[in-house]
Amino acid sequence: MKVILEGWPKHFSDTPDSIKPLYSLGSHFSTDDGIITFDDKIYIPTVMRSEILQRIHDGHQGVTKCRERAKSCVWWNDLSKDIANFVEKCSHCQLYKRTQKKEPLITTPLPDRPWQRIATDLCEFQNNHYLIISDYFSRYIEITNLKKNTTSMRVVEAIKTVCARWGIPETVISDNGPQFTSRQLKLFAVQTAKTMLRQTDPTLALMIYRSTPIEVTGYSPAQLIMGRQPKTTLPIHVKKLQPEWPNINKLKEKDRETKKRYEHFYNKRYGAKSLPELKPGDVVRVKTCHDKIWSSPVNVASETDQPRSNIVQTASGQLRKNRQNLQQNTGHTDCHLEQYQNRIPETNNNTTTDVASPQPKKSYTTRTGRRVKSVNKLDL
Ligand SMILES: [Zn+2]
Known part of the structure; x- marks a missing residue:
């Protein structure tokens, strides 16, 4: 002055x-x-x-x-x-704070053979629950109507029935629950399944899907899983119904190229951005697709063997969370913190993507000898 x-x-x-x-x-x-x-x-x-x-x-x-x-x-x-x-x-x-931007898409190479790696998902349609199983190699889809029964016993039973047909896969990628966060899977298996279920004759739709070539590979799911084209409602030359196995190297090459293009468009469309990696001890807030708000701060306990996935320590135990659902906490001032203190977003019990596990495991083996991994993305 x-x-x-x-x-x-x-x-x-x-x-x-x-x-x-x-x-x-x-x-x-x-x-x-x-x-x-x-x-x-x-x-x-x-x-x-x-x-x-x-x-x-x-x-x-x-x-x-x-x-x-x-x-x-x-x-x-x-x-x-x-x-x-x-x-x-x-x-x-x-x-x-708004949900964080998507991270760049990670795609994985085509498996070496049919039914080597499969994905399972549950979805609800018109008050019925469905188990959707899809094969990464062929994009073959199996749909089982579980009606109202989604107990793990019923789900395992349904998976076993499908595996009786195609054999035991090497890896099962599941997202344990009705809420599938992965856009890829929604776009792919679930959306495809729902499109079919909506029709007056879903089984016909399923047959048509399985026998129609998929752009990524140039072959139909049936051709890639059975080595032959099924006879459908369209007239077809008998020669085309003979078993014929595609050249696997050419197939992989085409798949690789298409995925690369797809990654590019995906990242551009969603403005995908890599989030910085988190270290144990980092303070973060949690928000999954079911939460309206970010949680109060919690600590990162450890990393997992999966990319973009961390174990966080909450009052109710350790949870695995996708990096996209974790926001680095930048500290806090005053405003109304108390009323949200200790609040962790509510999740549906038993059916969340979170695996409460004190020791993050690489994969586990089921009674039928399948190796089960918990991953959140089904790559196209
Ligand atoms: Zn403010």
Whole structure:
């Protein structure tokens, strides 16, 4: 105030340390009825800044809007940076922060043979539950109507029936539950299945799907799993119904190229962005697709053998979570933290994607000798 009233020192070196950063901006300052102004804005002294930041952020708007709101009223050096810091650390905003962008798609190479790696999924359609099993090699789909019974015994029974037909797979990729987060799988097996179930004759639709060439491989699922084309409703030359096995190397090459293209489009379409890896001890918030808000902070316990997957320590035990559902906690300020304290997003018991496991296992083996891995993506 004194320098404004009496004029700034001629030399920078004569300026008191506390206001040195403002020296070059001296001409913008003036006083108005005992208040320091900066051009037409009110200058806020250091002691009042945290309160003003709080007010700037009233209504919990984002950084850009807060800056706009502040810009016309108040000023101090570093105002813009302080707003960003404050908003970043607001616990309320962290709870309601938007779901993170998708991570770039990871696709996996085509397996070496049919029914080597399969995916299972449960979906609900018109009050019935369905088990969808799909083969990574052929994209062959098996649909079992479980009616209302989704007990693990019934699911295992249904899987065994399908495996009686095709044999025991090397790897089963499951997502343990009705809520499949993976867009790929939805796009692929579940969506395909639902399209069929919606029709008046789902079994006909299934036969047509299985006998129609798939773009990625150029062959029909039936051809790739049985080595022959089934006779369907369209007239077909008997020669085409003879067993014939495609060239596996050419097949793999075509699959690789198509997947590469698909990855490219996927990443572009969703603006996919890699999230930084988390280390044990990192503080994170959790939000799955069922949660409206991010949880209160929890700790990362460990990594898993799967990419983009971490074990987090919560009050109710350890849970495996996808990296996309974990947001790095940037610290918290004041706002209404208490009311959310200890709140972990609710999940459906027993059927979540989370595997409560104190020791993350690479895979486990079922009674029938299948190796079961828990992965969240079915790559196309
Ligand atoms: Zn906020």
